[in-house]
Amino acid sequence: MVNINIEIPEDLHKKIKLASIMQDVTLKDYVTRVLERKAKECRIKTT
Numbered sequence: 001m002v003n004i005n006i007e008i009p010e011d012l013h014k015k016i017k018l019a020s021i022m023q024d025v026t027l028k029d030y031v032t033r034v035l036e037r038k039a040k041e042c043r044i045k046t047t
Contacts, residue, residue, distance in 0.1 A: 016030060016031065016034075
């Protein structure tokens with residue numbers, strides 16, 4: 001597993017934290033799922 005440290009605006013952090021709570025997953029799992037979906041979209045568009 002790789003660690004990535006990024007700075008994001010506080011309001012964005014609050015939004016994604018709330019979204020993760022609403023989906024009953026950790027913030028890490030929520031962000032991972034979003035990134036996986038976006039990566040899959042990119043593969044679809046480039047093929």
